[in-house]
Amino acid sequence: MAEETVSLALTLKDIAREAGVSLATVDRVLHNRPGVRPDTVRRVQETIARNAFQPHVAAAELARGRARRFAFVMPSGPNPFMQQIEAYLGEMSAWLAARRLSVEMVTTDVFDPSVLAASLETLSGDYDGVAVVALDHPGVRAAINDLVEAGTKVVTLVSDVPSSRRHHYVGIDNIAAGRTAGALVGRLIGQKSGKVAIVAGSQGLRDHAERIFGFNQVMASEFPDLNVLPVLEGRDEDDRSEQLLSRLLGRHADIVGLYNVGAGTQGVASALSGAGREKQVVFVGHDVTALTRRLLLQGVMDAAISQNPGHEARAAVRVLLALARGEPILSEQEKIRIDIVMRDNLP
Amino acid sequence: MAEETVSLALTLKDIAREAGVSLATVDRVLHNRPGVRPDTVRRVQETIARNAFQPHVAAAELARGRARRFAFVMPSGPNPFMQQIEAYLGEMSAWLAARRLSVEMVTTDVFDPSVLAASLETLSGDYDGVAVVALDHPGVRAAINDLVEAGTKVVTLVSDVPSSRRHHYVGIDNIAAGRTAGALVGRLIGQKSGKVAIVAGSQGLRDHAERIFGFNQVMASEFPDLNVLPVLEGRDEDDRSEQLLSRLLGRHADIVGLYNVGAGTQGVASALSGAGREKQVVFVGHDVTALTRRLLLQGVMDAAISQNPGHEARAAVRVLLALARGEPILSEQEKIRIDIVMRDNLP
DNA sequence: GGTGTTTTGAGGTACGCAACTCATTTTGAG
DNA sequence: CTCAAAATGAGTTGCGTACCTCAAAACACC
Structure with missing residues (x-):
């Protein structure tokens, strides 16, 4: 019987002490705030790296306080696949509520580039993240880039716009x-x-x-x-x-x-x-x-x-959340697989 | 363009006020602590339900303070599938660390019931949750039941012991x-x-x-x-x-x-x-x-x-965490699918 | 050396909840 | 009615971080 541990438990205070600076300075470095000499920045970052320090997400989330708002821009009209995605988002409501996340559905005609672009423009500033079933069109691309420019995290869902500056694509090849x-x-x-x-x-x-x-x-x-x-x-x-x-x-x-x-x-x-x-x-x-x-x-x-709609819905939310928090994305987890479904492996 | 919201933001204090009791009483109800009249319990629970109140996980996690320890009991010997599961757990290390979770690998001869049962017995009390690749055998079943009895959350992984009192099975049919x-x-x-x-x-x-x-x-x-x-x-x-x-x-x-x-x-x-x-x-x-x-x-x-080993690894961790926190399990998310993989949809 | 600017330290508050103590009120049994 | 037990209220502390203020120190420049 062999054992191996994967764990740790340092706090910002420990980092401050070890780097020989104050908490405030560590905080400044951690959040890229100005007013720290490059030399000191390096010293703090090295201490963080050396100890593989990870801020406690729960504490960070609590301190930040602000609830996060995400918008899902989906096609209007009765598309069963899209309805399933919406249904799974509904099932997540308890999970979302426990994290003070709000997800709002915005339905629009995604097949009309100008309408879709206009819809996206209206979201600017109001949301921390946007997931969009996008049409690949110059106007849409520009709207996405504007959102990104404004600091909103953008994820394309099901259908990609690879030439845009969207942060992530959740869907299949x-x-x-x-x-x-x-x-x-x-x-x-x-x-x-x-x-x-x-x-x-x-x-x-x-x-x-x-x-x-x-x-x-x-x-x-x-x-x-x-x-x-x-x-x-x-x-x-x-x-x-x-x-x-x-x-x-x-x-x-x-x-x-x-x-x-x-x-x-x-x-x-x-x-x-x-x-x-x-x-x-x-x-x-x-x-x-x-x-x-x-x-x-x-x-x-x-x-x-x-392509598992539940997985896509959850992956989109998780990716937006990770992007908003500045956490790394578990790319393996968020990758959408191409499922072959036959009679005997029906989910 | 239509909108629909899925959100909320109450605190325990709000619940206490609305139920006409003190914070302490709400806390007692929430954690099944004794010393509350059945009538009051009901009133508080109704208020919680009526408002669809969800404790803020970040705050709860932070307040509890204690880090959670999970153990994965895996077969010794070179099994590529099991090695993949371990590898994916390794990839999660940053995710785990940010949540102050520790996952320890315990390798043992899972094909010898008495050895496996003995391994499980040694874990009792030390861990909040255990994931085990189990053999279906009376001795193993008893060991699992003992763990559950002691308050440890138990998840069977890949291979189930349906007759035991394990909380969840992560694997395929x-x-x-x-x-x-x-x-x-x-x-x-x-x-x-x-x-x-x-x-x-x-x-x-x-x-x-x-x-x-x-x-x-x-x-x-x-x-x-x-x-x-x-x-x-x-x-x-x-x-x-x-x-x-x-x-x-x-x-x-x-x-x-x-x-x-x-x-x-x-x-x-x-x-x-x-x-x-x-x-x-x-x-x-x-x-x-x-x-x-x-x-x-x-x-x-x-x-x-x-059966996607990465999914199994992550699902096992998520299920153990949800069980430990008393959160609901997203059963759709944690269900392991039977994947058909051919040349063109190789992941 | 004096000036102004940049850098750093020290400390506080807030976030929402868990867990605890202790005083007070209510209840029920005799 | 009395008294102990049960129920409840009120309050405190701490978790680790974000974000803010203000003062002190270090530095750069002339």
Whole structure:
């Protein structure tokens, strides 16, 4: 039986004593306040580093006193995935309250750059942190940069704006997600050859485009016997997706695979069932919702690629909090994984 | 643009005033201290509930003063999965230090019930919480119950002892994991018929037995064309696993699937490669390690069933902390998922 | 050497709660 | 009604940090 300890317990007073300065000076160094000679700064910082001193978060939080306000800017309209994120934030209410954190939902039309940018501008100054489901557009980028400039911590959620100065992105790598979908469709189809259909919301959406890109990458390089048909744009609407797919199924009797990139899942499933081909076609889609769960259990869907909405919600809050406190981020913890969900590992 | 708030900010003093009692009485109620009339207790509790009051964790933590000590009881010996858990605990050191938490590793022979039970007994009283990779055995169960009796919070990790009074289990449902493996092997094999091999550490290990059970369940009900061969017991050792599997591959030319339930992965892979059949056989195993990662990228392994060791480590700490503080547990957050990892969604 | 400026020390207050003491009031049993 | 026990009020102290003020000391410059 072996033991190993990972612990310590120093206070600011100890650091002050060891560095041979007063508490006030340590405080000045710790918070980058002016009025300390560079030489002294170095001495204090070395003492802190040498002792691996960590301020007691609880004490710091208590002393700071101020409650923190975060805003979540989410799409308006009935998107089940976004609703799940909101639901999980609701479940955290006790956790949030115990830390005197407030999280406010701001719904807006995230697909209209100017509206989204305007929404973001109104938040400036009022919040310590903002999580935003962002569209990658110059106006949005500028709005994000303005927020950052004003000292607000900004996290992009689900959809990134890599060229902005946002502090962190909480979401998955959509190209890898598309690749995963491609590998699944190809592998589950097996030896057969035939055609593969893709239904997306719009190829103008960054995440959809990236997923399609990854999907095609894998299909081209690894499944040459499968012929990928042109993308159907269903605008994430059930009716439209169903019509488009039904027509396609009618024209091609040898469709063996189907990748649904975005929402509109009900329409896609209806088209498949309507043609009586739900058992012959390998169907891979995204996200675990009440509907996809049912489709997986019924065997209509074969796999769902999922990014855990609960994890995303919590990760966004934790990252904002860590940023606001100046704490390090546990990057491993906050990284969102690409989950493959099949019938037997449904969460 | 719509808004909705989830917040509040009361203190104990407010509760005392509203309930018409003194701070001392609220404190007594809050901590189940004696000396309060049942009637008053109820009144105070109602006030707390009505206002959804949450004590400020930072203030509580600071006032309590005492640092919390947790122990992780882990298997001795070189198990990569366990080493990963330890590594992630190490990465949390700054996080832990900032909260004045200490986590101590206690390695012991978890496969010998009496040794494990003895190890657990020695911890009594010294720790606020214990996470243990447990063997399901009456002696171990009793040791766990003793710890709980003494006020220590106990969490079982990876392997559960459901009949004990442990407060929480952090790990996956191994039957479901086996089912998932079965579905993957069956689906990835496709139309073909043939034989399927299983290599396990030992059928005496609860988690291995459960996985095999789930695997067989799915094979029997859904893949009648696949013939599951008797389980090989490789004791999680590379050499032994390789020998047994090599012999089996020699005897059966029509093996199309392989499920490696535990460790010994290197041996299993060597046997496959040695027979030159790594491309013909669908190979599903467990856990993402440096080795399985390489095998997945090479196409030798087709999928790995994984329980995120980092998540398990963090979840165990968070659950112990929440239990110690008397906070609610975010069950959704702490639930460990069964991850399906293929080449394109390698974390 | 004197001036003004920068740096440092010393100390206080506040944050919200835990944990404790001690005095006072209320209650219930006889 | 009496008296002990139970219940409650009032108050104190301390946790470790943030943030502030004011005075003293050190320093730079001419």
